[in-house]
Amino acid sequence: MKAKELMHAAPVYPFSAIVGQERAKRAILLYFINPASGGVLLSGSPGAGKSLLLRGAAALLGTRRSISVPANVTADRLLGAWDAAAIVQGRTMTHQPGLLAEADGQLLLTDHLNLLPETIIKEIVRAFSMGVIHLHREGISAVRSSRFMLLAAMDAEEGGIPSPILDHFGYGIALDTAESLTSRVEIIRRQLQYERDPDAFVHRYRAQDEALRQRMEAAARTLPRIKVGASMLQLAASIAKEAGIASSRAELALIEGARAAAAWDERGEVTSSDIREIAECVLPHRMSAVADESRAADHSPAAPDSAEQPGHSPEDDTSRDSRSPDGSPDHAASGSGRMTTTSSPASDPSASRDEDEEGQRLSASEDRIILPDDGFRLQPLDYNLRRKMADGGLGKRGRAHANMNKGRVVGAVTPHRKVQADVAFDATIRAAAPFQTIREKRDGLAFAIEPGDLRQKKKESSVGASLLFVVDASGSMAARKRMAAVKGGILSLLQDAYVKRDRIGMIAFRKGEAEYVLPITRSVDAASKHLRDIPTGGKTPLTAGLVKAYQTLELEKRRNNDTLPMIILVTDGRANESPSGLTSYADVWKECLSAAEPIRASGIPCLVLDTEQGFVKLGRSKELAQALGAAYRKLENMDEEGVATAVRLTKR
Incomplete structure (x- = not known):
């Protein structure tokens, strides 16, 4: 039965049957016409059609065999290995080809490229650029030809790819999500037809695919006769320069893609419209690193107080956060660990007096966004603290030895x-x-x-850390602008997140809830977008933040055994809101210490960055650090790089 099923496997979904994604389809066709324009990298969310496009394009090409790189590929399978039997029997050294050698003269497909190990990605890109494989195994070297065409896909939310690797792809296309109701209905209709009778569905679009193939082959034959004037060369160079791209690969991809576009449209010469069209396909993925630098350089001072902005009423915030438990809706913790209680403690004069004064000053600054600033300096960590971090932290993280089956x-x-x-x-x-x-x-x-x-x-093998920032985004944090240093520190850590194989997430707690504002990711773009839009203000539900952090990392450990979890808690320790409706500051604090117990018992390394300011200091962050078994550091004298430095030292 299984043999019959394999023999009658469903045919590939036709390229011409894919709804929308016209820019991606055109980029693939132009690449097939002129492989000198470079490979194609598709980026999009799950369900956008990346895999359909890869398989459909491979079937459309027809003249080349497609070789797929699986997600669990090993270096030996990718690069090849020596024939063990020949070595033992004393015969001539024989090299068994890997996937890259098998792809010589063919088409290589790589889905989920960004999830492959860094070394594997580099080997693929190196072979693609050089056209050869340099194999060094068991003390013996060999060179194999590996000239192939490359189609790849990635989900940007699952982690990014360094710009030097992106630069090797001629086309970088961000897939569109179907927005119109008509498109969504058509996608469903065609998918149901395909599942009901795959053979009939493929037959229905066979003529369209064949027409595309014939036009593509005709364009490839006329490609050598396409002329590129000096003015077009100058236009391509000026566009790439204006985009801030240093690599000359951008101009080459721009010109070669424009030649393919002219051949497709049956014109004998490249025009400015060709150049400008192709620029939209070959420049954006190269500009991502430039855009990140520009955004970092454009940091402005803290936004004006929201009380001064139109449509904002400080009284609304004050009344919303100062309601007694009796006057508040009775919210409970959801199944995801999201805390939504808005109760407010009303005792403990030693703390409430300082909180009340601070609350009056902060009601007008509710919900404002603070960006990284300068002015704080990191004091060097003393030897005992470093040793504590190493003993109780991650140790030599990044290394796992002989008992592992990968690396x-x-x-x-x-x-x-x-x-x-x-x-x-x-x-x-x-x-x-x-x-x-x-x-x-x-x-x-x-x-x-x-x-x-x-x-x-x-x-x-390298083992990355899952760094979960748990940040106090309440009014007490906003008052001293320490959120600015925290955000800057996270952005600094993200710059080496890919190299270290680290992933970073963030939970912010304020106004009665703990929110998972940044799902754990390696994507610099996704993290930067989330971090720049975090509002501050309100009370401090510290217990909710601790509970959410514990639940998040426990789930992360079950999903990924190879990760090393770590919590970085940024708070002043002045908890004044309880998920269980407690009204006494003393009881709220005991609840926080109780929430720390399962975290300590789990062995998750923690770092507490204390943001407490003002003349009266309660020192509760230090007490909480002891309850967590965490390393402790005052944030008072830190800048954004200081936050990153403290985290890096803890990870060692």
């Missing part, structure tokens, strides 16, 4: 058990070599290996 080979070890895989052939042969003169030669073998000679590859 780069760093040596060989004698296995404690039977070797199942990853035999280190060079080390095995070296171990057996001294005993060849006294061992009996078996039939047909020039080299005798016994079980005791076997050596296993010792591997090492």
Whole structure:
């Protein structure tokens, strides 16, 4: 039964049947006409049609075989390996080709490119750019041809790709999400037709696909005759320069893409309209890093108080946050851990007096957005604190050794058990070599290996951290603008998040709730967008933030065993709001300490950055750090880079 199912696998969804995504389809066609314009990288949210476009394009090309790179591909499968049998039997060295060698002269498809290990991505891009593979394995080197066409796809929300790698792709297309009701209905209608009778559906669009293929082949034949005037070269260079792109690959992709566009439209010369059309396909993905730098340079001082802005009433905020438990709706914690209570404690004079004065000053600054500023300096961490961070923190994070089945080979070890895989052939042969003169030669073998000679590859892989910032976004934070330093520190950490394989998320707690404002991600673009729109103001539901952080990282650990979780709590410790409706400051504080217990018991490393200001200091952040078993640091003398430095030291 299974054999029949495999033999009658559903045909590929036709390229011409895909609804919308006209820019992506045109970019793919132009790339097929002129491969010199560079590969195509599609970016879009799940369900946007990335995989459909890749498979449909591969079927449309027809003349080339498509090779797919699986998400769990190993370096040996990608690059190839040496024939172990030939080595042992003393024959000529034989290299077994990997996927990149098999793709020579063919089409390579890579879905979810950004989720592949960094080393794998670099090997793919290197082979694509150079056209050859330089293989170095087991102390032996070889070179294989690897000239292929490349179509790739990624989901930007799952993590970004460094700009040097993006620059190797000629076209970078952000897929559109179907907005109109008509388009959405048509997508559903065609999908149902395809699922009901795939063969009939494919047959219905076969003529359209064939027409595209014939026109594409005709354009490719006329491509050598397409002329590019000097003025068009100058226009391409000026557009790339104006976009702030330093690499010359942009201009080359622009010109080659414009030549393909002219050939497709059956014109003999490139026009300015060709250049400008292709610029929209080859420049945006190269401009992302430039845009990030521009946004960072455009940081302005803190926005004006919301009380001075039209349509804002400070009294509304004050009344909303000062209602007694009896006058508030009875909200409960949702299943996701989102706390929505708005109760307000009303005792503990030692704390309430300072809170009341501060609340009066802050009611007008409710909901304003604060951007990173300067003016704070980080004091060097003392030796005992560093040692505490190392002992209780992540240790040598980023490294995992011989018992792992993935990573780069760093040596060989004698296995404690039977070797199942990853035999280190060079080390095995070296171990057996001294005993060849006294061992009996078996039939047909020039080299005798016994079980005791076997050596296993010792591997090492980078393991990233999941850094969860839990930030007090209440009015007490906004008053001293410490949110500015926090946001700046997170943005600084994001710059090396890809290299370190780290992922960063953020929970903000204010006004009776803890909100997951930044899902854990490696995407610099996604994080920057979320961090620049975080409002501040209101009371401090610290317990809600701790509960949400614990639930989030417990779920993250179940989803991803290879990550190292860490909490960075940024607060002044002045909890004044309870998810369970407590009205005493003392009871609210005890509730916070109780919420810290499961976090400490789980062994999740924590760092508490204390933002408490003012003449009267309660020192509760330090007490909370002790309850969490966390490293502690005052934020009073930190700037945005100081926040990042403290986190980096904790991760070591």
